[in-house]
Amino acid sequence: MAVKFGLLALLEAKPDKGADLAAFLVAGRELAVQEEGTVTWYAFKISDTSYGIFDTFETVEARQAHIDGEIPKALAAVGADLLAVDPDIRPIDILAVK
Secondary structure (H helix, E strand, O other), X not given: OOOOEEEEEEEEEOOOOHHHHHHHHHHHHHHHHOOOOEXXXXXXXXXXXXXXXXXXXXXXXXXXXXXXXXXXXXXXXHHHHHEOOOOEEEEEEOOOOX
């Protein structure tokens, strides 16, 4: 396995919507499990309103399939209700892995 590509998504919840965003992310794991090309998928909490997702992929095509997949669609559907600002989504290149 050679993960070379990733995505980092930073999410800022509206006031009093942090728990709802956390629940959405926990439920999102089931969608990630179904993605053949997603090697790892992490949802994390930084603070009561700041959250994120970090995913890894072996190919650019797998990363693009994820970008075009169900998790971003689901996030778009709830974003207006849960998010204070648009997600900050950044494609990244993995330099080293342990």
